[in-house]
Amino acid sequence: DGGITQSPKYLFRKEGQNVTLSCEQNLNHDAMYWYRQDPGQGLRLIYYSQIVNDFQKGDIAEGYSVSREKKESFPLTVTSAQKNPTAFYLCASSIFRTGNQPQHFGDGTRLSIL
Amino acid sequence: QQPVQSPQAVILREGEDAVINCSSSKALYSVHWYRQKHGEAPVFLMILLKGGEQKGHDKISASFNEKKQQSSLYLTASQLSYSGTYFCGFNFGNEKLTFGTGTRLTIIP
Numbered sequence: 001d002g003g004i005t006q007s008p009k010y011l012f013r014k015e016g017q018n019v020t021l022s023c024e025q026n027l028n029h030d031a032m033y034w035y036r037q038d039p040g041q042g043l044r045l046i047y048y049s050q051i052v053n054d055f056q057k058g059d060i061a062e063g064y065s066v067s068r069e070k071k072e073s074f075p076l077t078v079t080s081a082q083k084n085p086t087a088f089y090l091c092a093s094s095i096f097r098t099g100n101q102p103q104h105f106g107d108g109t110r111l112s113i114l
Numbered sequence: 115q116q117p118v119q120s121p122q123a124v125i126l127r128e129g130e131d132a133v134i135n136c137s138s139s140k141a142l143y144s145v146h147w148y149r150q151k152h153g154e155a156p157v158f159l160m161i162l163l164k165g166g167e168q169k170g171h172d173k174i175s176a177s178f179n180e181k182k183q184q185s186s187l188y189l190t191a192s193q194l195s196y197s198g199t200y201f202c203g204f205n206f207g208n209e210k211l212t213f214g215t216g217t218r219l220t221i222i223p
Binding site for chain 2: 106
């Protein structure tokens with residue numbers, strides 16, 4: 001079955017540590033997105049990518065980095081510069097431009113500080 | 115640019131109806147609607163592309179008033195399975211969606 005796989009499901013970060021969240025899709029979608037979800041704040045866009053080797057900052061990119069070396073993979077690194085990383089992180093993909101295409105979401109990674 | 119979504123929360127008895135509204139201060143290209151169950155991924159419900167467009171999906175339908183830059187989601191004869199948080203997502207003709215803050219819908223028997 002096609003879908004989006006995020007791992008791990010739960011992740012703990014120590015002070016000063018970088019952590020990487022994995023996102024893999026086998027839907028053959030061109031576009032991929034990373035969102036952060038905090039209680040009562042909906043989904044906020046961190047980074048997005050329309051094609052391989054290209055990505056753009058979203059609304060809250062500070063303290064995060066991404067890469068898009070393969071069409072199916074879009075990992076997110078939460079760096080030590082992100083002072084408040086505790087949140088639910090969601091990865092999504094769409095066939096191409098999301099204006100008239102739905103986004104499909106992974107099951108999320110819940111990140112907490114130790 | 116974030117959609118203004120209302121209400122923040124609503125509690126219904128099974129069989130009752132609900133309306134969720136989203137409005138924009140900018141011209142919209144499309145409106146997306148998603149539902150998220152607690153601790154799960156958001157699930158796509160529908161996209162509305164044209165001004166005045168309405169769509170239906172079982173007993174869940176939506177409208178998009180392009181002139182007023184507003185969209186509404188209608189849940190008719192609600193079922194227990196409709197519980198969750200509903201999000202609208204606005205597209206302004208670019209490559210991304212901007213989501214509202216969500217409406218938490220609770221259905222009680």
